[in-house]
Amino acid sequence: MNFKMVHENYNVSNLDDSLKFYEEALGLKESRRIENENFTIVYIKNELSDFELELTWLKDHPQKYNLGECEFHLAFITDDFEGALKKHKEMGCVCFENKEMGIYFIEDPDGYWLEIVPQNK
Helix, strand or coil: CCCCCCEEEEECCCHHHHHHHHHHHHCCEEEEEEECCCEEEEEEECCCCCCEEEEEEECCCCCCCCCCCCCCCEEEEECCHHHHHHHHHHHCCEEEEECCCCEEEEECCCCCEEEEEECCC
16 A cells, blocks of 8 residues: 655735745745635645645634644745745745754745755755
């Protein structure tokens, strides 16, 4: 039996801010949307993978979520590590650099950490 990963969900407090962040920081764009009176779900991705990040906005939960100690993250590989690091520093979203390991993390508007890894790692 085989399993293919298809998406990961993050609940967000401001869908517009999150969509803007993910497009600017990582080039992820909306691929589809589900809406009803209680919530909006937007799937975002890029052309490099079928994997989608699912952003869920619950209309009765406008405050940021408690992420505990944030001991989880989603990782992205880039072919231009130095260019990405420069861009993310300019955006002010770099939250942790591990120069020894050659990686860094950015933080989205809700506090989710996203690992950036060079392609040759």
